[in-house]
Amino acid sequence: MKPSPILVYHKVNARFEFGITRVTPHQFERHIAGLIDAGYQPVTLSTLMNSPDRDDLVAITFDDAYESVYINAFPIMEKYGAKSTSFVITDFIGKINHWDVNLGWLRFRHMDAGQMREMLEAGHEFGSHTVTHENLLEMTDSEVDYELMVSKETLQDILGTEVKYVAFPFGRFARRVVELSEKAGYEAGCVFAPYNHKTLEEDNRIIYRNGVYLTDTVRSILSKIRPGMPYHWHRLKQNIINFANGGTIMVKSMTDKK
Ligand SMILES: [Zn+2]
Incomplete structure (x- = not known):
């Protein structure tokens, strides 16, 4: 399989926390500048998907749509002419991330509707x-239908544009979920690039993306998106992250009262 030219970030924050699903603002700026130096144009997922013949595009995506993306990453992207796609949890727009039990006492805010509209306009x-x-x-x-359809409608009401993509929480998906998202009107669902070729399913309704973490450098990012580069190290890291995501689900099911 050709490496996917799509990156996934989470928080862009200098604030300390346990866990590596963030990058610092300085690190993010180095990544964007480094990608451009290497000849890549950072774009939205739609731009990438609509330009199948271009091999100089890299899509920047953000899962969870944290406010730190608006505060820290947005000005950096504007400075470099980079664009992005953020995936929003619609029950948490403008709210604190109580959905994430791994953080304990540390809490982070998600983007509000005004911040989202400002980025859309840019x-x-x-x-x-x-x-x-x-x-x-x-x-x-029917529960999956609700998650997919209500979030799509809520975002379309706020933004006034069509919402074409969904990113599945924790990257967890199955054929049933992919089919339900197609039925809900999505062009494709985003997951994480597989670390084991055997798990790979070629399906144009599934978009594979490469996670970017606190340990990543311009060099390691380029190795994820460039064909022919060794990337067993990032696979190993992806493996660890997927394991950690499994932990989140486990902790959640232990703490859920239902
Ligand atoms: Zn998420």
């Missing part, structure tokens, strides 16, 4: 990260 894109950020694999079809 050429950035938004997609759905469902209503509640629960694991879709543990839901009935």
